[in-house]
Each structure stands twice: as structure tokens, then as C-alpha cells.
Amino acid sequence: MSLENTKAQMRKGILEFCILSILKNKEAYPSEIIETLKSAKLIVVEGTLYPLLTRLKNEELLTYRWEESNAGPPRKYYSLTKIGKAFLEELDATWDELQMAVNKIVKN
Amino acid sequence: MKKTISIHLLGSNFLVEEDAYELVKNYLDRLNDSLRNSPDRKEICEDVELRIAELATAYLSEKKQVVTFEEMSTIINTLGQPEDFLEDEIAGEKEDKTNEKSSEKKFSKKERRLFRDTENSVIAGVCSGLAAYFKIDTVVLRIIFILLGFAGGFIIPFYIIMWFIVLSAKTNIDRLQMQGKPINLENLKEEFQEATYRFSKSSKKFEREISDKDSPLRQKITHLSSFFTKIIGAAFLVFGSILLIGLLTFTFVDWEVLHIEKNGFQLNFNQFCELFIVNKSSAFYLWIGILVAGLGIVSLMFIQGAKLIFRLESKWIKIVKIALFIVAFVGIGIIILEGSQTGADFTNRGEFEQVIGPDSTNVLTVEILNKNIPDNIHNDEDFDFEGFQILENEIIQSGISINYALSEDSLFHVYVEYSAFGKTNSIANQRSKNIKHIISLENHHLKISPNYSYSVKDKIRGQTVMLKIAIPAGKSVQFRNTIVRSEDIKDSGFINRYGEYEHYVHED
Numbered sequence: 001m002s003l004e005n006t007k008a009q010m011r012k013g014i015l016e017f018c019i020l021s022i023l024k025n026k027e028a029y030p031s032e033i034i035e036t037l038k039s040a041k042l043i044v045v046e047g048t049l050y051p052l053l054t055r056l057k058n059e060e061l062l063t064y065r066w067e068e069s070n071a072g073p074p075r076k077y078y079s080l081t082k083i084g085k086a087f088l089e090e091l092d093a094t095w096d097e098l099q100m101a102v103n104k105i106v107k108n
Numbered sequence: 109m110k111k112t113i114s115i116h117l118l119g120s121n122f123l124v125e126e127d128a129y130e131l132v133k134n135y136l137d138r139l140n141d142s143l144r145n146s147p148d149r150k151e152i153c154e155d156v157e158l159r160i161a162e163l164a165t166a167y168l169s170e171k172k173q174v175v176t177f178e179e180m181s182t183i184i185n186t187l188g189q190p191e192d193f194l195e196d197e198i199a200g201e202k203e204d205k206t207n208e209k210s211s212e213k214k215f216s217k218k219e220r221r222l223f224r225d226t227e228n229s230v231i232a233g234v235c236s237g238l239a240a241y242f243k244i245d246t247v248v249l250r251i252i253f254i255l256l257g258f259a260g261g262f263i264i265p266f267y268i269i270m271w272f273i274v275l276s277a278k279t280n281i282d283r284l285q286m287q288g289k290p291i292n293l294e295n296l297k298e299e300f301q302e303a304t305y306r307f308s309k310s311s312k313k314f315e316r317e318i319s320d321k322d323s324p325l326r327q328k329i330t331h332l333s334s335f336f337t338k339i340i341g342a343a344f345l346v347f348g349s350i351l352l353i354g355l356l357t358f359t360f361v362d363w364e365v366l367h368i369e370k371n372g373f374q375l376n377f378n379q380f381c382e383l384f385i386v387n388k389s390s391a392f393y394l395w396i397g398i399l400v401a402g403l404g405i406v407s408l409m410f411i412q413g414a415k416l417i418f419r420l421e422s423k424w425i426k427i428v429k430i431a432l433f434i435v436a437f438v439g440i441g442i443i444i445l446e447g448s449q450t451g452a453d454f455t456n457r458g459e460f461e462q463v464i465g466p467d468s469t470n471v472l473t474v475e476i477l478n479k480n481i482p483d484n485i486h487n488d489e490d491f492d493f494e495g496f497q498i499l500e501n502e503i504i505q506s507g508i509s510i511n512y513a514l515s516e517d518s519l520f521h522v523y524v525e526y527s528a529f530g531k532t533n534s535i536a537n538q539r540s541k542n543i544k545h546i547i548s549l550e551n552h553h554l555k556i557s558p559n560y561s562y563s564v565k566d567k568i569r570g571q572t573v574m575l576k577i578a579i580p581a582g583k584s585v586q587f588r589n590t591i592v593r594s595e596d597i598k599d600s601g602f603i604n605r606y607g608e609y610e611h612y613v614h615e616d
Contacts, residue, residue: 030159045188050155054148072165073120073158 011042015052017095018042020061020080020088027079029067053078061087112174117161118154123173124164128180132160139190156187223277224270232271334419341416348409355402359395383503383568386449394446401439408432453569454529458536460543462526466519469552472577473586476607477546477557497559504561506605508573512585512597515578520585522549523576526560529569539566545573558603587611 015037022028022036030049037043056062061084064076080088111126124132139156143149163183164175225236235253239246256263381391408429415425497504515521526543530536545560560573577585577592585592587609592599598614 030155031162045193046159046186047156047188047190047193050152050159051146051148051193054151054155058148069162073118073161075162076155076158 014095015042015048016056017088017091019049019052019056020084020091023062023078023080023084024088027065027077029075029077031075033078056084060084117157117164120161120165122161122164122168122175124175124180125177128175128177131177131180131184135184135187135190142190159187160184222274224274226276231267233276234267234270234274237274237277238270337416341413344409344413344416348406348413351402351409352406355399355406358402359399382564383498384450385446386453386567390446390449393442397439397442397446399439401436401443404432404436404439408436453531453535453567456530456533456536457570458528458530458533458538458540460526460537460540462524462547464522464524464547464549464554466517466521467549467552467554468519470583471586472520472552472554472579472583474554474556474609476588476603476609477555498564501564502561503564503566503568504559505571506559508556508558508560508575508603510575510577510601510603512592512599512601513576513578514594514597515580515583518580518583520580520583521578522547522554523578525574525576526571527574528562528566528571536569539569539571542566543571543573547575556603558605558607 018037018040019033022033030046030053033053034043034046034049037049043049053062057064057078060081062078063081064078066074067077069075112123113126113129115122115124115129115132136153136157140149140153143152146152160183163186164179167175167179222241223237224233225240226233229236235250236246238244239249242249253263253267381388381394385391385394411425411429411432414420497506524545524547526540526545528536528539528543530539539562542562543560544562546555546557548555554577556575560571562571579585579592579594579597581594583594587601590601590609590611592601592611596613600612600614602610602612604610
């Protein structure tokens, strides 16, 4: 198992959680989500996002609505569904536990 | 130089360089191929297309309309290679179940919509859209529409309304949604309600689109109006050319070019001026004025025509147009100024009356002299037009009107009234006295010429000759073909240029 692969696996696991978190308080269209994820260095290529969003939507964690854009094509604005919100709360709790656990192990 | 290609990415049109097109096409094909086993294939592909469109839009501006190869490469690098980013996501078989569920959802009530199927359209895709929606064969529906069109005609406004209300299926999702449900009452009701809502929305959208410069509707209108603009532009060029030919003819060629009929003008401009215009300098300025105004207007028409056809838009064109307007106005000003000098020569009317007779006969015979020009003016094929002949320095006019009156005594009295116009009364009187006319009364014969003449120096100033014959009660005037009695004094007559008498009976 190469280092790159391991990094990618780690990122991928938390990517879903991050996307849901971004959408926690506001709706956003893919470009916005991409910007946030890029600045946090969570994704390298944008293409990664689209299958993920589609999957989350099909799992009914996300929903979207179309909106016309002043420049360019119309945008899909994604937001959390009820299921998505509950799902995110669960993940939040899990993440806190995980973070503490990991920090404990790594620092010791 | 690179060839550009117009591409269509989910409702947006782009001009891209040819190699950029190859690049993006290849990319989308590979993406599609990588996703062949995924039920989300369409949706993911569309999302990626949308993103490509969005990123491409960022590279474009008013001045830059084409996406280059380099820019397209950057876009694709940003998105990443499909083989890389799809590897983990799609691999798992476990997702297939949820996806199956979702593909059913795509056709659920809420998302099902009526679209116009512009890809399979004859006119605007209304029929094919309806056919897809109701699962009817498109051809059958079209035949029904055509039959209804012949039968009642209401189908035509219906079609146009549908054209406006129903959106065209732009994306593949639209196209999937378009292939909707079987026909039933509930669906129809729901669709009708949605349609009313959409109608109110689309009328607002219509307003907005009219004011939005980049909207497709506005573009349609712009397209149509630019077609008419070009036709108007062409008309400008055509009329400009006609005017120019006329102007050149007027300026450099004798007016004989314009001689169409036997009685048409055969004068060139100088000769015309000699007959009408006050003096030579005035004629010259008038000529300059016509030339300046004419060339100004012709140039304006050419510039305007070219501007409309080739969509020329620049500060210089405006400046030149304004300058030409001024030139044309100056020209027209000169024409008015010089023309008014000639016009002033028509302001006063002068008369000169000559009395011939009396004669005591019972029947006064009128003998119209040969219509030919008197012997002292020899005819050398000069100019001739209706009522006028110009021979050397004499203008010869024809046509004499005759009025009748009741004589106060038992004698015939003949009065000849010569009249002309002039700047002042005395000039006008002088002109009327200058009219040469042959008339005599001998042995109960009134001999009269149908022509009269005056010097070219006098110009054409409305010179006329009127005859008044006072007929004693019970007596009559004998023309070659007519007898005028004393009871007919309210009638009138005219001796035309062929020397024939025309009688006009007075009617109350």
C-alpha cells in the first residue's frame, strides 16, 4: 500500500462528512463546495465531488433545487434533508469521539 | 489561425477551438464510458458538463468569445481524469440497490414534467413533447393537430401558447422527465394547474427576458430585427444609387436623357434656368445648391445603408453623418434662398388690355390662324413641350381661353387681356405688354392665332392671353365647328395649341 493511496483513503472517508458539514447551515452549489474543500486541501480534482454528491442525493441525505445564474449555466443548490441532518448529527458525535481517540493514540 | 466550433453544453452555447473541442469531447466520452455500469451515469455526466460550462464561462467576456485549447486543458485538469476520481466511488456493487431506487424516483410525480421536444421537432417540438408525455405516437398526434388545424383553427393559437408556456427539454434530465406517465385524469388536472402557474411565471419571465440583453428571446427578436435592418439598409443603398444616377444625369448630361414621352422636357439645366431663374448667378448658385444637397443626401444614404448592413458602429461614422447632414442642409438652404429670388418674381400680376372692334355683323366668324409659328420666327428644330416652344430668343406659348359677355349695345366688342407676373407691378405690366400676339377683326372675321410669344429675357412668368367677346343679344359667334349664341354667354371656350376650338358648357 503506497503512501498516496493511504492519504487518499483517509481523505475519502471524511469527505462525505465534510460535505454534509458545509451544507449544515446553508445551501451551496458545487463550485462553492469545491472552493471550501480545495482550500482545506481535502480534494485535488473537482471530478471527485460529483459522483459523491449524486450518491448522497440518492441516499436522500441531500436534495437540490435549480437556480438560474447571471453568468453561465444554471446551478444546482444542494441542501441537507431531514435524514441528512440526523445523519450529520450522528457523524458529528462520532467524529468528536474519533478525534479524541486518535489524538490520544498519536500524541502518546 | 484556428478553426472554431460551436458546442452545446446543457443549454449553453460556446465557441471553442477545434482542438479544444476534441479534448472536451474525448473527456466526456471517457467519463461516460467509465460510468457505463453506473445508473448515475447521466446525472454525473451532466454535472460535469455543467461545471465545464461554468468554468468555460469564466474565461469568456464581451471581447473574448472563444475558449482556447489551453483553457480547456486547464478546465479538464481542474476536474481530474475520470479514471482516477471514479475508481473508488463507482467500484462498489453495494450502491446499486440504492441507485435502482433512485432511478425510479426520477419519474415520480413531482419531477415529471411536460417539455417541448426540440430535438424531434417539426416546428417547436410541442407535438413531440406532448406525444412523449402522453405516450402517443408523435406522427399520430401531428396528424390530429393538422386535421384540427384544418377543421377549426383554434389549434394554431393553442400551439403558439404551448410554445411559449412549455419549456424546451434542454438537459437529459428534462428529456427523461419528459417521458412521463400514462394519461389519466389526475395527471391532467395536476399538469393543468402547473401550467397555469408556469404561465403566470413565464409572462413575468417574458418581461424580464425582453429587458435582458442576453436572453434567448431577446436574441430571437434581435435576430429577426437585424434581418429587417439589413433589408432597410439595402433599400437605402438602392435609393441612394437611384438618386446618384439622377444627380449625375442632371449635372453632366442634357435633360434629354430624361425624355421619355413626346411631350416631355428636352431642356438641359442651363436652358431651363434661362427660362425660369432670375439671373445667371442665381441659376449657378441654385445648381451648386442642388449638387451639394444631392451629394450630401446620397452620401448619407450610402453610409446609413452600409452601417445597417455591415453593423458598423463608430464615432467617426457619427461625425461624418453629422457633417453630411450639415452639408445637405446648407445645400437645401441655398436652394431655398435662390429659389425664393425666383419666387419673388411671381408675386405681382400685371395686365394689359387691348380692345378690338366693334363690329356690327349678325354672326361673327372666328378664324383661327394656322397653328404654325408666324413667318418672322423661323422654326429650326428647337425645343418644344406642352404649350411651349422655344425658338432662338423667343418663347412661344399656345392656348387662349375665351369668355363671353352680353354686349351693352348692338355691336360685337372684343377685348384681349394679356397678363404676366413680376417682382413689382410695373415689371409685371411691362411683361404683359411684351407679349406678341396676332389678332385682327376685319370684314366680320375675327382672325386669331393660338400662339403668343415673348422674349426669353422676360422669362416664363405665367404669361397668359385671355379673350373676352361681348355678344349683342340675338347674335352669335361662329367657330369652325361651334356656334356660340348670346344665350350661351355663361359658357367658355379654349383655343388649344392645335388651333382647335373647345367649348365648355356652363352648368349651374
